[in-house]
Amino acid sequence: QSALTQPASVSGSPGQSITIFCTGTSSDVGNYDLVSWYQQHPGKAPKLIIYEVNKRPSGVSDHFSGSKSGNTASLTISGLQPEDEADYYCCSFADSDTFVFGTGAKVTVL
């Protein structure tokens, strides 16, 4: 049950695209198409923005997209906006019917 690995910080200018990688193992990300991503603003509860690797809940902007290759999942934010500045966490279903979150990535809009 080790946390998935994410970069501590990612930054970009408004309008740019950034990608956050989330690296796991064959016991979690690599074995299940049940990767989800969460956005968390300071002092707020997390918000689901991607589920089942690449699906967006209704009401979530289409400038968020997800994908997966092997043991690594990724979240791309296209056309970075000031309101995208937040912490982002990946999460994967894992063996033994558990879940594991990523270490979290702080996105800064320059």
Next chain:
Amino acid sequence: EVQLVESGGGLVQPGGSLRLSCAASGFTFPRFWMTWVRQAPGKGLEWVANIKQDGSAEYYVDSVKGRFTISRDNAKASMYLQMTSLRVDDTAVYYCARSKVTGNSDFGYWGQGTLVTVSS
């Protein structure tokens, strides 16, 4: 509208116990997996435990096995987390969460969280 409201947090001494509650409304509670996720101050999210729709299965992160017990009362649309042998590193905001769909795949809805502080 889906609503999840946690309660029961507070200050407790190491070795003590606390029971958290999550009151759900706005959806058919018995149809969904329910989960507890915690976040230590200034740290990342950690999945703690979840429970199947009918309460027949429950799963825990290794660090709380044998100390925490998750349960639910479908008639009251409520979920609980009984925490015993609390340690300083259990200090965190505890969130109640519901899966987006009826499967056990993600956390589509969250409560506002309740703070548990373990300190002498």
